Amino acid sequence: MAATKTKRDADPESKSSLTTWVARISALFLFFSLCSVLDGIKSRWYVFDPTSLHELAQAAIAHAPAPDDTAFMVDYIIKNLTSTYPSTQIALNHDTSEWVFNNAGGAMGAMYIIHASITEYLIVFGTPIGTEGHSGIHTADDYFNILVGEQWAFSPPNLQMERYPAGSVHHLPRGQVKQYKMHEGCFALEYARGWIPLMLPFGFADSLSSTLDYKTLYHTVRVTGREIIRNLLIFKI
Numbered sequence: 001m002a003a004t005k006t007k008r009d010a011d012p013e014s015k016s017s018l019t020t021w022v023a024r025i026s027a028l029f030l031f032f033s034l035c036s037v038l039d040g041i042k043s044r045w046y047v048f049d050p051t052s053l054h055e056l057a058q059a060a061i062a063h064a065p066a067p068d069d070t071a072f073m074v075d076y077i078i079k080n081l082t083s084t085y086p087s088t089q090i091a092l093n094h095d096t097s098e099w100v101f102n103n104a105g106g107a108m109g110a111m112y113i114i115h116a117s118i119t120e121y122l123i124v125f126g127t128p129i130g131t132e133g134h135s136g137i138h139t140a141d142d143y144f145n146i147l148v149g150e151q152w153a154f155s156p157p158n159l160q161m162e163r164y165p166a167g168s169v170h171h172l173p174r175g176q177v178k179q180y181k182m183h184e185g186c187f188a189l190e191y192a193r194g195w196i197p198l199m200l201p202f203g204f205a206d207s208l209s210s211t212l213d214y215k216t217l218y219h220t221v222r223v224t225g226r227e228i229i230r231n232l233l234i235f236k237i
C-alpha cells in the first residue's frame, strides 16, 4: 500500500491530476461565491412589489360586477399594470386569452402568464372546479393574492387549517412547504420573486412523469421562454 503511494507521488501524472482537482474545487468555490453575491443583490432587479399588487388585486375584486367574474378582474389587472409600468421597464403579456393548463405538485389548474423574467413572475392561476396538492419547495418568495373563491393551507406543527378568502394574500416564504387546497373554484394573482428558472422543474415534473401532456408542456415552455427573452431584451433581469 505504502509502496504504491510513494510511487504515485513521484508520478508527474498524479501531480497534474492534483492541479486539475485544485482548479475544479476553486471553480466550484468561485461559482458558489458568485451565486451568493447574486443572491444578495437580486432585489435590485425587482419591478413589482407585493403591497401594490395586493392593493391592485383588492381593487379588481371591488370593481368586478360579480364576485366570480375572473375575466373582468384579469382585464382590470392588465389595464392597470400596462398604465403603471412603462414597456421600457418591464414586458407584460397582454393576451388575456393565452391560458395553459398547469400540473404541479399533484394539483391541476390553468394559468395565464402576465410576466416572467429571471427574478420575478406574475401569473393568474386557478380552476373553477377545485384542486389540491403540494406547494413545491421554491427558490422564490411566493405571494398568492386570492381573487375568487378561497384557498386553504396546512403546515404542521400547526394542525389548524389556514384559510385565505378572496382579497387576502397567502405569503409562502422561500424554502417553506405547505399542503394547499382550492376547495372549490378559486383563482389567484400569484407573484413570485427570487430565482424563477430554478422553480421551473417543479412546474414541469408532473407533465414529464404523470400527465405526459407534451402539448401543454410545449406551450408552457414556449410562453415562459418567450416572456423571459422579451424581458432580457429590455435588460429586465
Ligand SMILES: *[C@@H]1O[C@H](CO)[C@@H](O)[C@H](O)[C@H]1NC(C)=O
Residues within 6 Å of the ligand: 052, 055, 056, 059, 080, 081, 083, 084
Ligand atoms: C392601479 O391600481 C392601484 C391599486 O388599486 C392604484 O393605486 C393605481 O392608481 C392604479 N393605477 C392606474 C394607472 O389605474
